[in-house]
Amino acid sequence: MxxxxxxIEKVWDAHVVAERPGAPALxxxxxxxxxxxxxxxxxxxxxxxxxRVRRPDLTLATTDHSTPTTPRSLPIVDDVxxxxxxxxxANAREFGIPCFGFRSDRQGIVHVIGPENGLTQPGMTVVCGxxxxxxxGAFGALAFGIGTSQVEHVLATQCLLExxxxxxxxxxxxxxxxxxxxxxxxxxxxxxxxxGGGTGCVxxxxxxxxxxxxxxERMTICNMSIEGGARAGMIAPDETTYDYLYGRPFAPKGAxxxxxxxxxxKLPTDEGAxxxxxxxxxxxxLEPMITFGTNPGMGIPITAPxxxxxxxxxxVERETLVKALRYMDLEPGKPLLGHxxxxxxxxxxTNSRMSDLRAAARIFKGRKVADGVRVLVVPGSQPIKRxxxxxGLDRIFREAGAEWREAGCSMCIAMNGDELRPGEYSVSxxxxxxxxxxxxxxxxxxxxxxxxAAAAVTGRVTDVRTLL
Amino acid sequence: MSRFERFTSRLVPLLVDNIDxxxxxxxxxxxxxTKEGLDRQLFYDWRYDAEGNPRPDFILNxxxxxxxxxxxxxxxxxxxxxxxxxxxxxxxxxxxxxISTSFADIFRQNALxxxxxxxxxxxxxxxxxxxxxxxxxxxxxxxxxxxxxLILADGAEAEFPIDPFAKYCLLEGVDxxxxxxxxxxxxxxxxxxxxxPVNTLAPT
Numbered sequence: 001m002x003x004x005x006x007x008i009e010k011v012w013d014a015h016v017v018a019e020r021p022g023a024p025a026l027x028x029x030x031x032x033x034x035x036x037x038x039x040x041x042x043x044x045x046x047x048x049x050x051x052r053v054r055r056p057d058l059t060l061a062t063t064d065h066s067t068p069t070t071p072r073s074l075p076i077v078d079d080v081x082x083x084x085x086x087x088x089x090a091n092a093r094e095f096g097i098p099c100f101g102f103r104s105d106r107q108g109i110v111h112v113i114g115p116e117n118g119l120t121q122p123g124m125t126v127v128c129g130x131x132x133x134x135x136x137g138a139f140g141a142l143a144f145g146i147g148t149s150q151v152e153h154v155l156a157t158q159c160l161l162e163x164x165x166x167x168x169x170x171x172x173x174x175x176x177x178x179x180x181x182x183x184x185x186x187x188x189x190x191x192x193x194x195x196g197g198g199t200g201c202v203x204x205x206x207x208x209x210x211x212x213x214x215x216x217e218r219m220t221i222c223n224m225s226i227e228g229g230a231r232a233g234m235i236a237p238d239e240t241t242y243d244y245l246y247g248r249p250f251a252p253k254g255a256x257x258x259x260x261x262x263x264x265x266k267l268p269t270d271e272g273a274x275x276x277x278x279x280x281x282x283x284x285x286l287e288p289m290i291t292f293g294t295n296p297g298m299g300i301p302i303t304a305p306x307x308x309x310x311x312x313x314x315x316v317e318r319e320t321l322v323k324a325l326r327y328m329d330l331e332p333g334k335p336l337l338g339h340x341x342x343x344x345x346x347x348x349x350t351n352s353r354m355s356d357l358r359a360a361a362r363i364f365k366g367r368k369v370a371d372g373v374r375v376l377v378v379p380g381s382q383p384i385k386r387x388x389x390x391x392g393l394d395r396i397f398r399e400a401g402a403e404w405r406e407a408g409c410s411m412c413i414a415m416n417g418d419e420l421r422p423g424e425y426s427v428s429x430x431x432x433x434x435x436x437x438x439x440x441x442x443x444x445x446x447x448x449x450x451x452x453a454a455a456a457v458t459g460r461v462t463d464v465r466t467l468l
Numbered sequence: 469m470s471r472f473e474r475f476t477s478r479l480v481p482l483l484v485d486n487i488d489x490x491x492x493x494x495x496x497x498x499x500x501x502t503k504e505g506l507d508r509q510l511f512y513d514w515r516y517d518a519e520g521n522p523r524p525d526f527i528l529n530x531x532x533x534x535x536x537x538x539x540x541x542x543x544x545x546x547x548x549x550x551x552x553x554x555x556x557x558x559x560x561x562x563x564x565x566x567i568s569t570s571f572a573d574i575f576r577q578n579a580l581x582x583x584x585x586x587x588x589x590x591x592x593x594x595x596x597x598x599x600x601x602x603x604x605x606x607x608x609x610x611x612x613x614x615x616x617x618l619i620l621a622d623g624a625e626a627e628f629p630i631d632p633f634a635k636y637c638l639l640e641g642v643d644x645x646x647x648x649x650x651x652x653x654x655x656x657x658x659x660x661x662x663x664x665p666v667n668t669l670a671p672t
Contacts, residue, residue: 147552196544
């Protein structure tokens with residue numbers, strides 16, 4: 001009998017092209033997603049060496065990061081951003097790569113469009129010059145972010161030099177209480193293990209709570225694996241995965257679908273397989289989570305007080321917390337509940353899918369955005385935008401006083417003109433609360449779409465459970 | 469890529485944990501389509517005030533940082549995004565090594581591909597370096613990659629780990645893409661035996 005293997009090991013083993021003693025493995029990549037920010041220097045590198053893209057048929061480009069979310073009929077007013085978007089489209093044409101460009105009706109955030117089109121499938125290796133590539137792990141794919149040098153390697157060879165990661169089992173059991181979401185699970189995990197807790201590892205999320213989640217909720221969890229330090233996070237495929245994939249544009253059809261199902265059903269971790277690390281989370285005790293500091297590990301249950309640096313013994317750790325609270329202008333020991341909010345952002349590769357928009361709309365319906373609060377709702381892709389409009393969600397947002405915008409990364413990374421002003425507080429459904437992440441001097445509180453919508457209609461940090 | 473040689477340098481302390489890539493180079497500077505000119509944008513929001521004037525209290529604006537090639541940072545340096553602009557900005561400023569107790573995975577890989585050496589030391593060595601700097605801001609260390617040693621001013625040595633392949637590439641100036649391209653035959657064999665699960669060029 002062969003040694004029992006984890007999902008992570010099975011996908012890894014199936015993609016090793018070559019392995020020499022002392023050297024990293026040469027790993028084959030099944031799908032390479034490309035966007036405007038991390039690829040121009042890689043295409044320039046190919047050109048300088050006279051190389052072509054080896055597998056344009058395993059590559060897909062889209063524009064999302066620098067892409068405005070103003071109406072598409074308008075030009076891109078930032079010349080530097082416009083040049084970058086145009087450069088991507090020109091590179092795609094020159095190298096024969098399919099591109100869902102700026103004005104495509106399939107454009108969207110790179111980690112939204114892969115799954116949406118059925119390109120992300122169980123057992124695949126997926127890479128992109130973006131750390132939130134971990135999102136695709138929700139399908140049982142080994143998916144991770146790479147730098148521009150590696151983008152060039154994959155474009156040229158469809159391969160990467162990689163070392164095997166450690167395996168980290170994250171088991172989540174129990175029934176979530178009302179108002180508690182997938183976002184709260186992942187924020188709670190990161191608050192427990194810290195932003196470096198998963199360094200060197202790939203997470204595998206499992207347990208009854210994970211099994212009960214939809215694909216969109218699973219994507220929210222896998223998406224933020226990188227915020228826990230892990231380059232990838234995976235969930236074994238099951239009937240929920242197959243139901244989601246069936247009939248999508250690039251999903252296998254007919255006999256190929258049956259053959260794929262047979263392959264995919266062999267992927268889940270074998271009985272008796274051993275992980276390098278493990279953690280267990282009781283989902284039934286979780287509360288809605290919110291971050292107070294300047295990294296995603298600085299998270300607390302929404303009813304809890306902001307931690308006090310005086311209780312930290314390590315000097316660098318204490319100084320880090322002091323610096324974070326100074327930047328956020330928050331007082332230790334006081335609760336965040338009731339704190340003023342200037343902007344609410346609902347969107348990003350973490351939380352811009354239909355179920356996120358529906359959850360937010362449920363809070364907005366029949367309510368108004370609080371005076372003085374700006375609310376941006378940014379769908380993850382053009383198809384999501386159309387679907388939301390077909391369901392009338394855009395009307396609910398607009399009638400409440402929120403902005404309903406075009407698809408893109410928007411205020412998650414604030415490269416496209418959607419940004420906070422210095423000193424403003426946002427409650428954001430995105431994934432990072434680093435200093436200046438949403439605009440220079442801006443202060444980000446990360447939370448779920450429900451909690452963000454609750455802040456929008458009250459103008460304060462609010463426990464959404466009081467509005468349900 | 470040029471070969472990574474042994475060198476001696478002053479240390480620039482930036483003693484905060486979890487320094488993320490948005491601090492190393494803010495996202496608004498990533499709209500460039502080249503690799504050049506990123507040194508001024510390094511740690512921009514910590515380095516310059518709202519009017520773009522250098523903040524005198526920030527270490528990179530102080531004389532001791534000029535010409536220094538080693539950054540001493542807090543734990544989990546380089547967490548956050550996959551932007552390779554972070555090591556590009558650090559090396560363009562003049563850094564050739566960063567010392568920390570740990571590095572984020574993607575940053576570490578990106579750094580190694582740009583001849584920026586991530587040196588992992590124990591908390592004890594890290595504390596010793598901090599104390600040495602408090603006594604003498606001009607304190608120097610020697611980085612010897614071949615021996616995998618950090619040689620301190622008093623002659624004490626601290627070994628550091630490094631991936632043997634990355635070490636070989638840095639010391640010999642190996643071009644990684646060139647190395648991968650040598651595997652053409654193995655790649656072709658793999659592609660023959662493993663039909664692709666998707667085709668992004670297929671009409672849908």
